[in-house]
Amino acid sequence: MKNIVWIAGMPRSGTNWIGQIFASHPSVRYKLCPLFSYEFKNALDEHSSAAAWxxxxxxxxxxxxDYLDQDYLRRDALIPDFPEREDAPPLLAIKSTRYHHLLPCLLDLVPNAQVIGIVRDPRATIHSWLANPLEFPANADPNAEWRSGNCRKTAVGEYxxxxxxxSVTSLYLDLARRYPKRFHLARYxxxxxxxAAYTARMLEALGLTLHPQTETFLQASRVEHSSHPRAVFKHPSVTTRWAGRLDPTISAAIVAELEGTPLASFLS
Structure with missing residues (x-):
């Protein structure tokens, strides 16, 4: 392992698909967030040292x-298997939708780490969460929960x-200013x-080039579709279908609150 990239994003912001893009590259060893794993649960906090990181x-x-390597999803064919792999990939990629408050610590204490912060239109993100039976509690009221998300927060590091x-997107904007060469703001x-072009640009920032196995995955992800909430092969309409399904009052409230702020630029 020579370098690390931490792939961060709010839940339902496209991190699963983007994570698999990196998993498809033979020079990358891809893992889910260790701080949420059985092996390393909450092993670090804001006070952890560089040595601990x-x-x-x-x-x-x-x-x-099983968790770190997503074997549980691979067994159900929800993510692909990538046979071409280097024995000792030089880049460790970690995907996480939690622990965003630790990103400044990571960048401060680990000089060979970079972060990709993924931002999706908040209306699409909120709709995807409210409509996902695996993520939004069946007994919760969307109109009461869409803003706070308290019904889904059960542990430290939940967003x-x-x-x-x-708050997460504001943090990303701040980190992009503070670490212009190490924090990469990505728009889903x-x-x-x-x-292909977006992936090539991100890989180049990490010292890699677009690989045929990654190109094959990108092509497949545009033509193979699954309705399963955890599948990575989603229909291209995933970027726009929220417009006809999200409660108009929620959508209007989001737009009104962001209008005139730097966060308004993420309204697609």
């Missing part, structure tokens, strides 16, 4: 488990709802529109 990242690289979208809708 280094030890956790190396252990994540070395440890194989749900519009208020969290605002643009990545979907031009997947």
């Amino acid at each position: 280094s030890a956790l990242l190396q252990a994540t690289y070395d440890t194989r488990s 749900w709802g519009f208020d969290d979208w605002k 809708e643009q990545w979907v529109q031009t997947p």
Whole structure:
């Protein structure tokens, strides 16, 4: 392991698909967030040292488990298997929708780490969450929960709802200013529109080039579709279908609150 990239985003912001893009590259060892795993649950916090970060990242690289390596999803064919793989990939990629408050610590304490912060239109993000039976509790009221997301927060590091979208996206903008060469702000809708070019640009920032196995995955993800909430092969309409399905009062409230702020630029 020579370098690390932490792929961050709010839940339902496209992190699963973008994560698999990196997983498809032979020079990448891809893992889910270790801080949410059985092996390393909440192993770090805001007070952890650089040595602790280094030890956790190396252990994540070395440890194989059902969760960290997404074997539980692969068994159900919800994610693809990528047979071409280097024995010791130089880049560790970690995907997380949690623990955003630790990103400044990661960038401060781990000099060979970079972060990709994925932002999706908040209306699409909120709709995707409210409409997902695996993520939104069946007994919860969408009109009471869309802003706070409290019904889904059960542990440290959880981020749900519009208020969290605002705080996380504001953090990303700040980190992009503070670390212009190490924090890469990614817009989900643009990545979907031009997947090969966007992927090539992100890989180049990490010292990699677009690989044929990754190109094959990108092509397949545009023609193979699954309705399963955890599948990565989604119909291209995923970027726009919220417009006819999200409660208009919620949509209007989001637009009104962001109007005139830097966050308004993420309204697609």
